[in-house]
Amino acid sequence: MTTAATPAKPAPPLWLLAELTYRCPLHCMFCYNPLNYAENKKELSTAEWVDVMRQARKLGAAQLGFSGGEPLLRDDLEELIAEGHRLGYYTNLITSGVGLTEARIARMKQLGLDHIQLSFQDSTREMNDFLSSTKTFDLKARVAALIKKYDYPMVLNVVLHRFNLDHVAQIIELAMAMGVEYLELANTQYYGWGLLNRAQLMPTREQVVRAEAVVSEYRARIGNQVKILFVVPDYFEERPKACMNGWGSVFLAVGADGIALPCHAARTLPGMTFPNVTEMSLHDIWHNSDAFNRYRGDDWMQEPCRSCDEKARDFGGCRCQAMALTGDAANADPVCSKSPHHQEVKNIVLHNMIKPVSTQQPVIFRTDANSKQFFLG
């Protein structure tokens, strides 16, 4: 048994992501939420969330993200922010901006909210509104101004794909004009609705190369004025991402229904039962549950990961991606060129380059009606 990467007692979680609700006014085609999110409308109560936050803080989590769905749809968000602040978390609100009125933004500042991450879908109104299947561009622009008016640090998040990769320069200009501290250019990760719409979203290699060049050029020119985080489009890579910095390593997500997850997308893994915070303490979940221990360390690895000298760096990549693309979550993430399935990833990329968009299946937006098709049959 290799024990080097399998400590007897796991290090504490550093991140608690509270996915407060799966309700969302947007219908983004690349959403990572589960396809069947509408199946389970049950949400944890305020008291249950407060309990989760207290337990996670005690375990060691210092970063707290309020996400969803759209967290602003929870009427108790302010109460949860206040409690998060009192507990000593650095509190992050991850929002579409829909519902963020001046009154709420001012109140959240008083209550100790530390930072707001606002999503835009594009630098243009037309594409923003198309991708999210809403008319939200102007509203988001007003919210961005409010966030800076109330002196919050701000991350502007834009998910990138075929439809907007060529707008990267305009998106960076938009971020500079807004005065944001960070711009997260997140190339689509293909989970949930993103995986469903992969054929439409997958860019060409030329688009990726051009966008990377634009980002480098801006970084050199604007320095620290806006810090640009570029989440690589991993299908185009030769080595996998160090997903979640390792399974059960630093990240703990709790879904609206109380399911605890080592990564946002882990619900898609078949044959796994994820514990619920209403039935098990977070301490037990983090330290003792089968779900959180399943892919910790490297004992679970198969070849080529098991004997790979890079396994401590990338942890074999992403379990959910290995599952989605190879049918076995314990396989190497096929983004890795050492994976026997790597050619299939290259084929997906290639296939999308040669296939005209017009012949592809229609886009499927993240709506309750579409979601219901995934569990009603």
Add this chain to the structure above:
Amino acid sequence: MSTQDPQSKPKLAKLFRLQWEDVQQNYVLLYPEGMVKLNHSAAEILKRCDGVRDVAGIVADLEATFSAQDLHDDVDDFLREARSLNWIN
């Protein structure tokens, strides 16, 4: 620039929060969606970046607190690094 402006009064940038983490038993810098673990000396220097003390004042306080000498160059190096990371201004 090889040394700090001696007149400058380093102050932790607004974007960062310096905080003791009991579970980790160390100080951390918290910022949007991120965290830096600080070693002991980095934390002791940053705690004194209050926008009131100049570099000499920070050095003098550290030397007095830890009964140490000749800390100026180390502190200066760290502050330059911290400034390049935008931790202080």
